[in-house]
Amino acid sequence: MASKTDYVFPRDFIDNTRINLMHHIWTKIFGYNIHPKIPSEAANLRIADVGTGTGIWLFDVRDKLNQAQLDGFDISFDAAPPSETLPPQVAFRHWDVKSDVPEDLVGVYDIINVRHFGFVLLNDDIPSVVAKLISLLKPGGYLQWGEADMETLRFDITKPGNKTDNLVELFKLLAVQDDRLKPTWVRHLPEIFAKAGFVDVEKDMQDALPHLAFIFHEAGLMIHDLIARKTKNEHMARELRRLIPAAAEETKQGAYGTSLRVTVIGRKP
Template identity: 30%
Template sequence: MANFRLQPTQLPFLDNVCILEAVDQSSASIQLNAQHKLLVKAVGYHLHPTIIQPHLPAEPKVADLGAGTGTFLVDIANQYPSTAQFDGYDISDVAWLPPTERPANVTLHLTNCKKPPPPALHGAYDLVTLRFLNSGMGIEDWHPRASHAFQLLKPGGALQWIEANFAQVLPILQSHPDAVTSASEKGTVRAMHESPHTDWFVANLPPILDSLGFHGIKQNVTRTDRLPETRAELSRLFFGALYGILRRMAASGRKDAWTLEEAEEIYAEMLREVDAGAYVTCDLHQFFAFKPL
């Protein structure tokens, strides 16, 4: 396993920001687990109930690329026998759930997917999942990620890949007419300028999957504001991610960056606007595909 290293998840929907801003392993895990629960609610499932679940064997082997805390795999493992196998791969172990909080059949690996998986892992998994890697992906990264997933799958294996289209986060919305959004829009525009091409995957990932030989390719779309009760907390998490970007820009000493004090001020105002009814929403694109038998 030492040679199989996955691409770092730099700014997947809040993940890396939470890790970088957290002061210790416990706080990083808490933030990522809160994010995980909210995003599962927004999507509506862990594994798609009609496209993916019926396709899996009774004791599946599952790989999660960009596993974060490992909570996603733990949740899935609890739905299957202890003889199923769940492997999570991530660039950092800072937020991993401790072994005492993971079933014995959930294993986490320090990895970096710039390099392809070793031959020993080719055809090893019934399902490969990827989630919320978009912000850390350049245009050149999508094909290798998809290719590595294809290599990991058994013949007939399934791919589930979920991404957020951050290009849609503006305008900031209001839950009632008198909510103010000026600070939220200003902070979002400034931070998201650092993450171009965040909607490139929408039109281009399906052709990439097709070119690799996947078949049965499907794409579903939901929105993060699907459940009104999650809008405020998802917005706070998203703005926390943007604040992390603004802080790193300030620390870089760039002439075009806000100062740390300016970043703190705009972030505090963004949170006040959320409390008053402003919220962020974007599309969640879910891609499903299968490796031929």
């Protein structure tokens, strides 16, 4: 996880709402919060959500697994609800996934979930992060990791003549300004899992139905506006403010960006 000072998003109520909305669309696209091949019926499971953000994944999991202990890890909980509002099974704890694993967490978890680190970690960070995550798991425990594969980004249109020029330029702008915004490691996650020692590695790849892809795209447009407000790069902020209204108009006319989305799972022997 990026530090509080260099995290690309503002962790305000608008950003938090975006996170929650995109979580629910993601769940509709895949049809599950926990991959159906991951055993989750046992009593007293210990489950962790790393990079938990608003905690929304944990809250959804709790609805079905109300006997599990659910722990959310992040470097900041500015995006999370007040601790006084949390269900009794849910606990939050500070941990930066780039730092050493606390000794009391080694071999503790049955299931670990990670999602949307594509705008947080650099390509070279991923193998060491996966190595840390496997150390958190019990033998037989599972890691589940979900990401959008931005290398498959495309722009779909709903009718001939729809323009996408501003949308294309908007997405390109972010990719050239920050290496975290053009992840190339997503398609290699299965091999990275295997090298870290995971077995029974599987990849679930989904191309969202058009109506879900469009809604996800609209939610994603908020990312550009949020970065425009947070970035210290004046040129980038100026260009984002120029492009966002034009890209929003192209969206209104029926153009949208989408990509393949993947969930990779692996079991610790």
